[in-house]
Amino acid sequence: MDRGKFSLLLLDPGEIYFEDFSAVLIPPDITPKTFDSKKQDGRLKMCSKSLVFDPKDIYKPIIKIPLKNCVVIEQWKGSAKYLTNNNVLTVNCREYIEMLEGNIVAPYKFREATNFLFQLNYANIMNCLPQICQLHRASTLPAAEQADMIATIVHSRHARVSFDPLWLDLYEKVVLETEADKVTPLVVNPGRLLLSTSRLFFQPYNNVESVPVIKIELNSIKRMVKRRFLLRHIGLEIYCSESSSNPHIYLSFRSQQKRDHLYDNLLNQPVLKLEELDQDVMTLQWQNGIISNYDYLQYINSLGDRTINDLTQYPIFPWIISNYTDPELDFKDPKNYRDLSKPVGALNEVRLRRLLERYDEMSHPKFLYGSHYSTPGFVLFYLARLYPHYVLCLQSGRFDHPDRMFNSVADVYKNCQTNMSDFKELIPEFYDVSQEGNFLVNNMGINFGYRHNGLKVADVELPPWADSPQDFVRKLRDALESDVVSQGLHQWIDLIFGFKQQGEEAVKANNLFYHLCYEGNVDLDKIQDLNQRHALEVQIMEFGQIPKQVFKVPHPARKIGLPLLTEPHQVNLTETEDLWKNITSLEVVSTFNTHKNTVSHLFISDDGSRVTSVGHDSKLKVFSLEQSRQTRSANIGNMPLSSCIQMPNVNVLVIGSWDNQILLYDLDYGKVTESVLAHEDAITCMCWGRKSNILVSGSGDCTVKIWKGLNNNGIIKPIQCLQKQIDHNSHVNCLDFDNDNEHLAVGTEDGEVYIWKTGDFTLYKKYTIHSSSITxxxxxxxxxxxxLGAKNKTLQIVDVGTGLPVFTKTLKSAISCLKWVGFLLVLGCDDGSLFIWDIVEVRLLYEVSGAHSGAIKTVDISPEHAIIVTGSEDRLIKVWKPK
Known part of the structure; x- marks a missing residue:
């Protein structure tokens, strides 16, 4: 069927198109002689608020007759020789609209009263007239009641339609069928949704789609995101592989329960294989430079329920550059950048003072900004040249006044800095180099009118430093990826998607908007008054919505000065690094079994030639990796040993014991030369600060003690070496210095992490990350x-500055040890499993299930010598090499 020029965008936003009829339009001035030349063949479309005639001749205007403007709608009672039957509808209206005359996108023409005759070619007028008259009656009601009556009519019509089972294959089984709407910008198209064991089908109630049924193969679905649509949790966005015939669909449902029911049933289908796109993985990859600022902002927008399919929740991007007047732009000069720690409304101090004065005089609920940073109108303000038909739909067939359009980048930025009601941010198109800035160019030659200075609205005027739209977007993208922006982007994320988005922090950050645009401040489902509900829906549509809050604590900053690793192979790796990046298997090259009990701690020597270990059998062992044999064994007391450290520059080991002692063992003389009763309970862990020459010891007595001067005089006495004792709330299980020895991190039995400044050992940070013991x-x-590894089987990578877990992974067993060297993180677990992670690209390189028959209690790695060594409860030490 020829679908003509008709589109749902020609209707009012939210208007429903039901069905159409083959028809002939008979103009009022027709005579028998002019009938053949003046009649128009086409299709008459019945919609919830209008009748639309779409002529077959694409150069003739589409005629839209709003039902509210109709005086008479009935079967024509006259007669004419040139009419083949009396199956004729007469419509008398006060005003009608002509659209797309000459097939040109232009403002609609509003025509005065006339009388239309439509001869229906096939449909029986007595079948369709009652429905048209019913919709006409609805159009005479107040807006809320009209919406309610139309909803009843829509439900009644759609309830009689079921999914056509002929679309199913022979062996396909139906899982569920429900009602749903296909959502595109400004358009909601209802239909039947059917989930089978192999496909998802959407069958619209009308014939406006390019196909009668949209089919999505379940095995092509890569991602599904639950969405908030018009402040209700009823949306579902489905992304498929790019090669799919339907790579993307956005659906909304009658209720959250129906949406969740479909979502759960989709997840239960064995053929569905979703791509993992964990939030913490993305955050860590962004911090490490694996993904760009642009891609990360796109991802966070998606988490915040922003999508290009919903203009009320369109993705938000920040203004970055503040200089739109200079002929050249220095991208390394911070003065050319906007302050990302402030919302747009707070960038101008003078304007902010005036806004705060108004805020102080306001009654509750207070707001600082009377307009938003993203609304459908603002989005289309930027995109009017690219999507003029969207503008006409949203603005009732009219373009904006030429002087109010997006004419100059510099003027818009200036207005956002000074105007008391303009606080808008940007949209992704400003940074999307793939689109080459096409939204800045009037490629369609649309007549938007003339400005006050007599100039015709044409392309957007660019700043002097941009040679072309492509150059403008490319430079903005380069600025977005610059170190200047990377240093502050997390602060903007805090404002729009994070902890400064609402509440007291929003007040402190001068980031407070009208209360209705915040999620959770209004529950439309509970509002019974139709007029009140309708008014709120209109307000939500027009005012804009705050994104869903993604982060509840400060967002971590990005590492500065990193090359953007868009592809891992772009990095120049050493041969050894390349070996670790491409592990296909791990092989055991040596096994040592001379410990008689659990191996509690071990380390690889700096030159990679030997392994030193201690165990619960009170033994100290040294093994030669070159000779694959034990070269030393020594008895150190009668109690289990927990830790062992090689002191620098001297051949002395520091050993921690469960008998509360720290001992110095001289490898040259083969004996304990010093010991001290260091704690009131077993020593659980020790760490040496190479730069600070400090030894720290942790104990079951809930303390950490700091010792200094050991490597100068080879003694350990409390009176000479003990510098400080720091107390904790529970057993100290593990500790570690940072590389510069400026901070000491301590993990405890009750799940707390303490970070101490090593200058004076005052507390720098304290987090309760886990509810279980940090191991x-x-x-x-x-x-x-x-x-952090924990008893509750969780690995977490925590940003030190904010305490935000930027990566979380739950394993099958409790984590008993870990070691982070370079880009590699090695984990040992209670079930004997061994894991190797690339923690820059955030991917598991290799897993060895059952590497040991008991818990792996200690692990060390020497990437440059390509070895990992593990010690276990099974008494074995194993040396591993990657293949």
């Missing part, structure tokens, strides 16, 4: 993050 702790090489 292993290790700083990242740059000191910005901590890896």
């Amino acid at each position: 292993a702790i290790n700083y990242s090489p740059d000191g910005l993050k901590l890896a």
Whole structure:
């Protein structure tokens, strides 16, 4: 069927198109002689608020007759020789609209009263006239009651339609069928949704889609995101592989329960294989430079319920550049950048003072900004040249006044800095180099009118430093990815998607908007008054919505000065690094079994030639990796040993014991030379600060003690070496210095993490990350993050500055030890499993299930010598090499 020029965008936003009829339009001035030349063949479309005639001749205007403007709608009672039957509808209206005359996008023409005759070619007028008259009656009601009556009519019509089972294959089984709407910008198209064991079908109630049924193969679905649609949790966005015939669909449902029911049933289908896109993985990859600022903002927008399919929740991007007047732009000069720690409304101090004065005099609920940073109108303000038909739909067939359009980038930025009601941010198109700035160019030659200075509205005027739209967008993208922006982007995320979005923090940050635009401030489902509900819906549509809050604590900053690793192979890796990146298997090259009990701690020597270990059998062991044999064994007391450290520059080991002692063992003389009763309970862990020459010891007595001067005089006495004791609330299980020895991190039995400044050992940070015991702790090489292993089987990478877990992974067993060296993080678990992670790209490189028959209690890695060594409850030490 020829679908003509008709589109749902020609209707009012939210208007429903039911069905159409083959028809002939008979103009009022027709005569028998002019009938053949003046009649228009086409299709008459019945919609919830209008009748639309779409002529077959694409150069003739589409005629839209709003039902509210109709005086008479009935079967024509006259007669004419040139009419083949009396199956004729007469419509007398006060005003009608002509659209797309000459097939040109232009403001609609509003025509005065006339009388239309439509001869229906096939449909029986007595079948369709009652429905048209019913919709006509609805149009005479107040807006809320009209919406309610139309909803009843829509439900009644749609309830009689069921999914056509002929679309199913022979072996396909139906899982569920329900009603749903397909959502695109400004358009909601209802239909039947059917989930089978292999496909998802959407069958619209009308014939406006390009196909009668949209089919999505379940095995092509890569991602599903629950969405908030018009402040209700009823949306579902489905992303498929790019090669799919339907790569994307956005659906809304009658209720959250119906949406969730479909979502759960989709997840239960065995053929569905979703891509993992964990929030914490993305945050960590962004911090590490694996993904760009642009891609991360796109991802966070998606988490915040922003989508290009919903203009009320369109993705938000920040103004970045503040200089739109200079002929050249220095992208390294911070003065050319907007302050990302402030919302747009707070960038101008003078305007902010005036806004705060108004705020102080306001009654509750107070707001600082009377307009929003993202609304459908603002989005289309930027995109009017690219999507003029959207503008006409939203603005009742009219374009904006030429002087109020997006004519100049510099003027818009200036207005956002000075106008008391303009606080808008940008949209992704400003930074999307793939679109080459096409939204800035009037490629369609649309006549938007003339400005006050006599100039015709044409392309957007660019700043002097941009040579073309492509150059403008490219430079903005380069600025977005710059170190200047990377340093502050997390602060803007805090304002729009994070902890400064609402509440007391929003007040402190001068980031407070009208209360209705915040999620959770209005529950439309509970509002019974139709007029009140309708008014709120209109307000929500027009005013804009705050994104869903994604982060409840400060967002971590990005590492500065990193090359953007868009593809891992772009990095110049050493041969050894490349080996670790491409592990296909791990092989055991040596096994040592001379310990008679659990191996509690071990380390690889700096030159990679030997392994030193201690165990619960009170033994100290040294093994030669070159000779694959034990070269030393020594009895150290009668109690289990927990830890062992090689002191620098001297051949002395520091050993921690369960008999509360720290001992110095001289490897040259083969004996304990010093010991001290250091704690009131077993020593559980020790760590040596290479730069600070400090030894720290942790104990079951809930304390950490700091010792200094050991490597100078080779003694350990409390009166000479003990510098300080720091107390904790429970057993100290693990501790680690950062690379610069400026901070000491301590993990405890009750799940608390303490970070102490080593200058004076005052408390710097304290987090309660886990509800269970922290068993292993290790700083990242740059000191910005901590890896935490816990009894509750959880691995977390925590941003030190904010305490935000930027990566969380739950394993099958409790984590008993871990080691972070370079880009590698190695984990040992209670069930004997061994894991190797690339923690920059955030991917599991290799897993060895059952690496040991008991818990792996200690692990060390020497990437440059390509070895990992593990010690276990099964008494074995194993040396592993990657293949």
